[in-house]
Amino acid sequence: MQQTKQLIEKYYQAFNNGDMDTFLNLLTDDVIHDINQGDREQGKAAFAEFMKKMNHHYKEQLVDMVIMTSEDGSRAAAEFVVLGEYLNTDEGLPEANGQRYRLPAGAFFEIRDGKVARISNYYNLGDWIEQVDPQ
Numbered sequence: 001m002q003q004t005k006q007l008i009e010k011y012y013q014a015f016n017n018g019d020m021d022t023f024l025n026l027l028t029d030d031v032i033h034d035i036n037q038g039d040r041e042q043g044k045a046a047f048a049e050f051m052k053k054m055n056h057h058y059k060e061q062l063v064d065m066v067i068m069t070s071e072d073g074s075r076a077a078a079e080f081v082v083l084g085e086y087l088n089t090d091e092g093l094p095e096a097n098g099q100r101y102r103l104p105a106g107a108f109f110e111i112r113d114g115k116v117a118r119i120s121n122y123y124n125l126g127d128w129i130e131q132v133d134p135q
Contacts, residue, residue, distance in 0.1 A: 004073035034120035060084040076109040094133035101131040
């Protein structure tokens with residue numbers, strides 16, 4: 001349990017630091033990534049491309065982190081708040097002009113051989129759209 005909690009802490013610390021090398025090295029080569037309200041991608045290369053796109057469009061820090069783990073350490077969950085800035089317009093979404101947002105979110109993990117083998121992210125896309133494109 002403790003090793004899994006430390007892995008997830010390191011994962012999010014690397015994310016917050018923008019340290020993509022460390023971040024990606026915490027994943028298995030065949031990592032599964034369930035994108036919020038989107039597709040399932042597989043493989044570290046696909047995840048790296050996804051993060052490259054995300055880092056172009058958004059600048060985010062994750063705060064108020066709570067990490068929970070299964071007794072055997074094979075699964076974990078994290079609840080947190082995303083503090084973000086919308087930098088560049090993402091296809092199919094409202095126009096970006098530096099809008100700031102605060103968004104509750106969560107993630108579920110499967111752990112294998114001390115690395116993240118699956119991550120499924122969840123947040124309310126409608127809430128995010130309302131924050132960046134109020135009507």
